[in-house]
Amino acid sequence: MELPIYLDNNATTPLDPRVLEAMLPYLTSKFGNAASRNHAFGWVAEEGVDYAREQAAKLIGCTEKEIIFTSGATEADNLGIKGVFEMYSEKGNHIITATTEHKAVLDTCKHLEKAGARVTYLNVKEDGLIDLAELEAAMTEQTILVTIMYGNNEIGVVQPIKEISAIAHKYGALFMTDATQAVGKIPVDVNADGIDLLAFSAHKMYGPKGVGALYVRRKNPRVKVTAQMDGGGHERGMRSGTLNVPGIVGLGKACELCRLEMDEEAKRLSGLRDKLEGALSQMEESYVNGNTQHRLPHVANISFKYVEGEGLMMAMKDLAVSSGSACTSASLEPSYVLKSLGLSDDLAHSSIRFGLGRFTTEEEIDYAIENTRKAVDHLRNLSPLWEMFKEGIDLSKIEWAEH
Amino acid sequence: MEHYTNPRNVGTLNKDSKSVGTGLVGAPECGDVMRLQIEVDENNVITDAKFKTFGCGSAIASSSLATEWLKGKTVDEALTIDNMDIVEELALPPVKIHCSVLAEDAIKSAINDYRVKNGMEPIALPKSHH
Numbered sequence: 224m225e226l227p228i229y230l231d232n233n234a235t236t237p238l239d240p241r242v243l244e245a246m247l248p249y250l251t252s253k254f255g256n257a258a259s260r261n262h263a264f265g266w267v268a269e270e271g272v273d274y275a276r277e278q279a280a281k282l283i284g285c286t287e288k289e290i291i292f293t294s295g296a297t298e299a300d301n302l303g304i305k306g307v308f309e310m311y312s313e314k315g316n317h318i319i320t321a322t323t324e325h326k327a328v329l330d331t332c333k334h335l336e337k338a339g340a341r342v343t344y345l346n347v348k349e350d351g352l353i354d355l356a357e358l359e360a361a362m363t364e365q366t367i368l369v370t371i372m373y374g375n376n377e378i379g380v381v382q383p384i385k386e387i388s389a390i391a392h393k394y395g396a397l398f399m400t401d402a403t404q405a406v407g408k409i410p411v412d413v414n415a416d417g418i419d420l421l422a423f424s425a426h427k428m429y430g431p432k433g434v435g436a437l438y439v440r441r442k443n444p445r446v447k448v449t450a451q452m453d454g455g456g457h458e459r460g461m462r463s464g465t466l467n468v469p470g471i472v473g474l475g476k477a478c479e480l481c482r483l484e485m486d487e488e489a490k491r492l493s494g495l496r497d498k499l500e501g502a503l504s505q506m507e508e509s510y511v512n513g514n515t516q517h518r519l520p521h522v523a524n525i526s527f528k529y530v531e532g533e534g535l536m537m538a539m540k541d542l543a544v545s546s547g548s549a550c551t552s553a554s555l556e557p558s559y560v561l562k563s564l565g566l567s568d569d570l571a572h573s574s575i576r577f578g579l580g581r582f583t584t585e586e587e588i589d590y591a592i593e594n595t596r597k598a599v600d601h602l603r604n605l606s607p608l609w610e611m612f613k614e615g616i617d618l619s620k621i622e623w624a625e626h
Numbered sequence: 627m628e629h630y631t632n633p634r635n636v637g638t639l640n641k642d643s644k645s646v647g648t649g650l651v652g653a654p655e656c657g658d659v660m661r662l663q664i665e666v667d668e669n670n671v672i673t674d675a676k677f678k679t680f681g682c683g684s685a686i687a688s689s690s691l692a693t694e695w696l697k698g699k700t701v702d703e704a705l706t707i708d709n710m711d712i713v714e715e716l717a718l719p720p721v722k723i724h725c726s727v728l729a730e731d732a733i734k735s736a737i738n739d740y741r742v743k744n745g746m747e748p749i750a751l752p753k754s755h756h
Contacts, residue, residue: 533682534682567655605633605636607650607661610638623653
């Protein structure tokens with residue numbers, strides 16, 4: 224077992240060697256521009272792209288023509304939301320999303336508010352799921368788009384996508400989902416799920432960084448988005464720019480591997496996750512964040528009360544994890560996702576996200592359990608809050624000096 | 627880093643003792659709580675200092691260093707410890723300066739607790755800088 228152990232697979236995943244192998248020829252001999260229609264170099268590159276498009280389409284149950292390659296999920300989110308807002312401006316200006324979305328969605332919506340959009344940010348329940356009745360109550364005739372993420376990046380909860388899309392469609396709105404954390408991990412089917420637009424990224428599923436895709440429905444209804452970049456009219460005019468052929472080939476291969484291995488892999492990962500979570504939640508005053516029924520198989524988010532997340536991460540020095548603690552962000556605010564669940568600031572500061580992946584072994588999980596336990600115990604011995612808690616002092620009654 | 631991995635003077639002094647001053651600063655919501663205690667002898671010399679801190683690595687290291695510096699100093703000397711000395715000694719990056727400020731506040735707050743307990747006027751604390 225090599226140290227440190229990587230348990231931050233929701234941030235990014237390592238490239239699968241089989242993906243790398245598929246990509247290599249497109250970085251060397253097959254270097255052509257996929258838009259070069261008049262010679263073999265271009266044809267070879269285009270073939271690679273076409274095949275990747277098929278592989279990606281198969282994973283989410285759509286047709287090749289519905290896949291628009293982008294530089295990643297952030298660009299796909301931007302293109303989907305801004306593109307719909309501009310294309311359907313005559314129909315309305317109302318967009319519905321949720322407070323726990325990724326910044327790529329939230330900040331895009333904020334941007335559109337300046338351009339005249341009206342945006343509803345739905346709160347989530349304390350398990351991280353949105354309230355369907357609240358969604359329905361928010362729908363208006365002006366609503367053109369509902370965009371709700373598939374699986375959450377911090378806590379892993381999976382939203383009731385079928386029900387959400389049904390509500391959106393009932394009121395004539397399109398349904399988009401940022402499925403970056405879900406695609407390749409759990410079954411996602413754009414038709415069964417009623418999805419009109421879907422964003423995802425290769426590097427969260429053992430593909431390369433810098434490439435992603437936006438699915439745009441072509442039938443029932445035919446969805447159109449306004450391009451956000453002007454240029455050569457690539458990707459059916461929706462996303463100009465020379466195609467990142469090696470990246471796209473890698474994305475395709477990554478999709479294929481996920482499709483073939485998902486069932487078994489999800490079982491294996493949820494088994495390891497449950498082992499980790501079970502062991503750590505047995506510790507005194509530790510809490511699992513988010514719904515534990517409807518969620519991704521590979522994420523555990525746990526708060527260890529009375530220790531601070533960043534200090535804890537430093538103490539878990541052989542584990543690469545992440546924390547909702549403010550100290551890890553530039554803003555000094557703890558995770559807005561955890562706060563949306565109604566978690567108090569101190570519990571949000573005390574949270575650790577463990578993200579398991581394809582290359583995580585049971586040996587590593589055993590090590591992580593030991594290492595985390597020791598670190599939590601060590602820091603609780605240093606913590607005045609732990610001491611007060613043990614003495615039975617009610618911390619909420621203390622007047623803390625504002626700072 | 628050394629003060630983080632091997633913090634010195636972790637522990638608790640008897641807060642009810644007249645010779646002990648306790649400073650509790652920060653707030654759990656902010657992700658930092660520091661408790662620093664000093665024990666002072668009849669010559670106004672700090673004979674012992676202990677801390678417990680809830681916070682990031684820099685907050686823990688800052689309080690550990692502060693307790694090391696306090697021991698052997700007179701109370702008046704202790705008042706001259708400046709947060710920037712801690713920043714320099716630990717090479718804290720700019721985003722962690724607030725940890726050193728908290729340590730300075732904790733020292734002053736502990737001294738004031740001691741002064742009040744022993745019938746002295748508390749010294750005026752500068753308004754919180756964070």
